[in-house]
Amino acid sequence: MIRNDVAITPELVKEHGLKADEYDRFVKLIGREPTLTELGIVSAMWNEHCSYKSSRIHLRGLPTKAPWVIQGPGENAGVIDIGDGLACIFKMESHNHPSFIEPYQGAATGVGGILRDVFTMGARPIAALNFLRFGEPDHPKTPHLVSGVVAGIGGYGNSFGVPTVGGSVGFDKRYNGNILVNAMAVGLARTDEIFYAKATGVGNPIVYLGSKTGRDGIHGATMASAEFDDASEEKRPTVQVGDPFAEKLLLEACLELMKSGAVIAIQDMGAAGLTSSAVEMGAKGNLGVELDLDKVPCREEGMTAYEMMLSESQERMLMVLKPGMEKQAEAIFHKWGLDFAVIGKTTDTLRFVIKHQGEVKADLPIKELGDEAPVYDRPWVESPRQPVIAADSVKAPVSEAEALLKLVGSPDQCSKRWVWEQYDHLILGNTVQVPGGDAAIVRVEDGPKGLALTTDVTPRYCEADPFEGGKQAVAEAWRNITAVGGLPLAITDNLNFASPERPESMGQFVGCLKGIGEACRALDFPVVSGNVSLYNETNGQGILPTPAIGGVGLLDDVTVNASIAFKDEGEAIILIGATSGWLGQSIYLRDVCGREEGAPPPVDLAEERRNGDFVRQLIRSGQVKTVHDCSDGGIALALAEMAMAGCVGAEITAVPETMPLHAFLFGEDQARYLIAVDEDVAADILYAAGAVGIPAVTLGVTGGDSLILPGQQAISVKQLKNAHEAWLPEYMAGKA
Amino acid sequence: MKSAVIVFPGSNREGDVVRALKQAGSDVQKVWHADHELPKGTDLVVLPGGFSYGDYLRCGAIAGRAAVMDAVRAHAARGGLVLGICNGFQILCESGLLPGILMRNANLKFICHRQFLKVERNDTAFTKAYAQGQAIDVCVAHGEGNYTADAETLKRLEGEGLVAFRYCDAQGHVTADANRNGSMNSIAGIYSTKLNVLGMMPHPENLIEDLVGGTDGRGLFESLVSSFPHAA
Numbered sequence: 001m002i003r004n005d006v007a008i009t010p011e012l013v014k015e016h017g018l019k020a021d022e023y024d025r026f027v028k029l030i031g032r033e034p035t036l037t038e039l040g041i042v043s044a045m046w047n048e049h050c051s052y053k054s055s056r057i058h059l060r061g062l063p064t065k066a067p068w069v070i071q072g073p074g075e076n077a078g079v080i081d082i083g084d085g086l087a088c089i090f091k092m093e094s095h096n097h098p099s100f101i102e103p104y105q106g107a108a109t110g111v112g113g114i115l116r117d118v119f120t121m122g123a124r125p126i127a128a129l130n131f132l133r134f135g136e137p138d139h140p141k142t143p144h145l146v147s148g149v150v151a152g153i154g155g156y157g158n159s160f161g162v163p164t165v166g167g168s169v170g171f172d173k174r175y176n177g178n179i180l181v182n183a184m185a186v187g188l189a190r191t192d193e194i195f196y197a198k199a200t201g202v203g204n205p206i207v208y209l210g211s212k213t214g215r216d217g218i219h220g221a222t223m224a225s226a227e228f229d230d231a232s233e234e235k236r237p238t239v240q241v242g243d244p245f246a247e248k249l250l251l252e253a254c255l256e257l258m259k260s261g262a263v264i265a266i267q268d269m270g271a272a273g274l275t276s277s278a279v280e281m282g283a284k285g286n287l288g289v290e291l292d293l294d295k296v297p298c299r300e301e302g303m304t305a306y307e308m309m310l311s312e313s314q315e316r317m318l319m320v321l322k323p324g325m326e327k328q329a330e331a332i333f334h335k336w337g338l339d340f341a342v343i344g345k346t347t348d349t350l351r352f353v354i355k356h357q358g359e360v361k362a363d364l365p366i367k368e369l370g371d372e373a374p375v376y377d378r379p380w381v382e383s384p385r386q387p388v389i390a391a392d393s394v395k396a397p398v399s400e401a402e403a404l405l406k407l408v409g410s411p412d413q414c415s416k417r418w419v420w421e422q423y424d425h426l427i428l429g430n431t432v433q434v435p436g437g438d439a440a441i442v443r444v445e446d447g448p449k450g451l452a453l454t455t456d457v458t459p460r461y462c463e464a465d466p467f468e469g470g471k472q473a474v475a476e477a478w479r480n481i482t483a484v485g486g487l488p489l490a491i492t493d494n495l496n497f498a499s500p501e502r503p504e505s506m507g508q509f510v511g512c513l514k515g516i517g518e519a520c521r522a523l524d525f526p527v528v529s530g531n532v533s534l535y536n537e538t539n540g541q542g543i544l545p546t547p548a549i550g551g552v553g554l555l556d557d558v559t560v561n562a563s564i565a566f567k568d569e570g571e572a573i574i575l576i577g578a579t580s581g582w583l584g585q586s587i588y589l590r591d592v593c594g595r596e597e598g599a600p601p602p603v604d605l606a607e608e609r610r611n612g613d614f615v616r617q618l619i620r621s622g623q624v625k626t627v628h629d630c631s632d633g634g635i636a637l638a639l640a641e642m643a644m645a646g647c648v649g650a651e652i653t654a655v656p657e658t659m660p661l662h663a664f665l666f667g668e669d670q671a672r673y674l675i676a677v678d679e680d681v682a683a684d685i686l687y688a689a690g691a692v693g694i695p696a697v698t699l700g701v702t703g704g705d706s707l708i709l710p711g712q713q714a715i716s717v718k719q720l721k722n723a724h725e726a727w728l729p730e731y732m733a734g735k736a
Numbered sequence: 737m738k739s740a741v742i743v744f745p746g747s748n749r750e751g752d753v754v755r756a757l758k759q760a761g762s763d764v765q766k767v768w769h770a771d772h773e774l775p776k777g778t779d780l781v782v783l784p785g786g787f788s789y790g791d792y793l794r795c796g797a798i799a800g801r802a803a804v805m806d807a808v809r810a811h812a813a814r815g816g817l818v819l820g821i822c823n824g825f826q827i828l829c830e831s832g833l834l835p836g837i838l839m840r841n842a843n844l845k846f847i848c849h850r851q852f853l854k855v856e857r858n859d860t861a862f863t864k865a866y867a868q869g870q871a872i873d874v875c876v877a878h879g880e881g882n883y884t885a886d887a888e889t890l891k892r893l894e895g896e897g898l899v900a901f902r903y904c905d906a907q908g909h910v911t912a913d914a915n916r917n918g919s920m921n922s923i924a925g926i927y928s929t930k931l932n933v934l935g936m937m938p939h940p941e942n943l944i945e946d947l948v949g950g951t952d953g954r955g956l957f958e959s960l961v962s963s964f965p966h967a968a
Contacts (some may be wrong), residue, residue: 245789246790337745
């Protein structure tokens with residue numbers, strides 16, 4: 001019988017984030033009252049963050065398979081085959097709550113956690129990306145959060161030595177009390193040298209590696225599963241502190257140890273630390289696990305079993321080793337100056353047994369801790385449909401040229417150079433396209449292949465119509481990869497939503513997921529990894545539904561790619577795809593007209609695929625080197641970005657008379673690309689598009705040092721650039 | 737030519753510089769920081785970029801006292817060539833091989849961007865492939881690159897022609913705007929008195945291919961290899 005020193009009161013259960021019925025379920029499962037350590041363990045395993053209890057039934061609808069998928073969701077990261085015996089391993093994960101409380105460390109450990117997920121599987125990280133959303137610029141906390149988060153991401157990734165090559169930064173009042181910090185990591189491994197969490201063999205040593213265990217981050221995963229209120233900053237002690245130097249050493253030591261053939265299974269200690277890593281390894285392998293906590297390397301004296309099991313100290317790993325190889329493994333870890341300790345073994349009992357100072361502190365059924373977690377089919381309601389806003393019902397408050405100048409210098413559309421210059425985006429010498437384009441491109445080793453990488457979602461679309469918004473998020477990631485010449489292969493999704501206990505936000509979640517699933521199926525773009533972050537709300541105000549999509553695509557020849565910059569004078573500018581002048585939920589309607597309303601643009605997935613395949617083929621055949629997809633701000637913003645990137649102007653002369661000019665220029669119809677090509681090739685492309693029924697029209701020609709929109713005053717490229725580059729640095733300096 | 741690239745815990749651009757050296761035709765070996773000797777026949781020692789020992793205490797301070805640094809100092813004392821890039825420059829300053837120190841950037845932030853450098857002289861083993869006064873397009877990636885030295889040291893560096901590179905614009909003009917980290921006299925790199933040790937903050941090793949932005953960094957490695965015409 002286990003000694004039980006602490007009475008488990010209803011208050012204590014509540015403090016652990018467990019509902020009364022969940023606790024009852026647990027007591028029934030183990031047939032007695034739990035010890036405090038056991039209560040801690042179950043609270044860690046059954047919280048939303050670790051158990052996916054509200055989301056699980058909806059996640060089942062996502063497509064996760066394709067011939068090139070080696071490992072879908074359920075492991076530390078997803079794995080896809082990119083040919084030549086190489087696998088690309090990637091995942092995106094949120095660190096929203098910690099980053100709001102302590103922006104530098106919250107963001108830094110978010111990056112650390114996702115890098116660890118990738119190298120746990122045997123991959124060397126080759127690129128990092130992120131997806132960030134902050135509150136409105138005028139909110140007093142926003143500059144401090146931007147500054148801390150950006151420095152934290154850079155501080156960790158730069159020291160670790162991975163290039164941060166892409167991302168997305170935006171502002172909205174709906175994130176005032178709850179920012180989003182989603183980090184994505186991408187790594188490379190040989191397809192026959194991938195490591196998994198599943199333990200095998202009875203009596204094999206379980207080894208603790210990396211940094212020592214301290215009292216930091218206890219209950220971090222539980223915090224991540226709670227709503228915020230005004231007292232949330234008191235939760236600062238639950239935020240962990242990152243040490244990128246220790247992580248770099250851990251990477252090198254792990255990869256060296258994996259090469260030695262000693263590793264059977266490996267799991268990083270992320271959310272819920274030692275508890276969740278040990279349970280996962282055992283449960284996946286149908287094995288019991290016995291740990292002796294006296295052997296755990298501790299940073300502080302007098303740590304209890306409860307504290308050790310729930311600590312979220314960073315830069316730690318758990319491994320099952322082949323018996324007899326402990327000495328060899330230890331030598332590698334000591335060479336890198338890291339802790340190494342055999343702390344337990346696998347058993348055939350299917351029990352999770354924790355011993356400390358000669359006493360059994362926990363003895364729980366291991367499979368049930370994971371598999372028997374509650375699963376909820378939460379009530380949800382469909383979001384109300386928004387009316388379609390007719391193009392000619394929106395009057396232009398200012399000239400198109402003025403509107404464009406305003407948009408290029410607006411918080412959401414301005415240059416994010418201030419951010420990405422704080423990230424080392426050039427280390428490893430393989431960054432073919434730096435931040436600022438449609439997708440980043442990194443070369444794979446010494447070539448010839450390359451990966452196209454992007455993160456994207458349009459939260460205002462998701463709120464107005466979760467289903468179309470979910471589709472659009474996937475379609476846009478697919479389009480970004482296509483626009484640089486990549487073949488989109490798979491995604492990781494980071495589903496950021498408000499409380500699942502409110503039917504409205506649960507309805508947004510359900511709707512977005514349906515849309516994501518439908519788009520993934522139509523575009524052969526399966527989900528291979530992801531993360532769900534719910535309860536993103538403060539004092540009852542939820543965030544915009546934000547299912548961030550991280551996309552990965554492949555370039556067979558990385559030297560054959562396209563970028564957004566106009567490269568030459570006298571090139572024809574061709575628009576691919578149909579334009580209806582869709583202004584509902586557009587940036588123009590929001591930022592120029594001051595109206596946040598209407599249905600978002602619908603996504604026709606067949607059209608999306610047809611247009612994208614056509615553009616990709618133009619790039620791959622070497623005919624086209626300049627491509628930009630049309631998204632926020634429509635054709636006009638895309639043109640401005642192409643002109644600024646290349647320092648080449650353009651004149652637009654041919655526009656349809658069937659719709660108002662501002663609707664044509666700023667409408668956000670989907671599945672569209674702008675390309676610029678030599679005038680000799682233009683006719684062939686128009687003909688080829690026509691032959692397969694793809695709308696394609698010439699809008700104008702590149703050249704000069706100004707962007708000239710029809711009937712508008714010329715805007716010099718310099719003027720555009722000044723506006724584009726000015727806002728963020730001035731804002732951060734307290735001037736904007 | 738034989739190059740030895742020293743790897744400290746926390747080095748992270750060693751692979752980049754190995755690639756650049758090999759491309760230029762050098763034979764390259766990596767050397768672990770705890771070793772006491774350099775490989776036999778080493779012509780050039782490279783201290784690569786990174787965050788040795790996490791930049792804890794002070795950038796380069798712990799690495800500057802690593803076991804292998806005695807061998808590096810001895811190599812330099814014999815007139816052997818030593819190149820320190822970024823964290824390598826910081827280590828050279830901390831180990832006494834070069835004067836001065838690298839402080840936090842003027843804006844207190846890590847900065848990574850393309851950067852032009854003015855080649856101050858082209859009569860050294862490191863720069864003979866460049867033209868004197870040429871503006872080369874490379875990149876920087878550092879949080880502590882703000883070169884600082886006392887007035888006397890600065891005067892000596894300038895007087896003896898020991899400034900290797902200065903931050904400049906595309907036309908080769910040394911301007912305040914081009915000196916983003918705030919270095920004294922826009923100094924991006926300096927030589928030792930005998931011109932056999934070079935420390936520099938920018939990364940020529942990341943600009944060696946058109947595909948990834950340009951080839952202006954190649955000249956430095958080609959200069960080094962061509963300094964050993966008879967070596968393998």
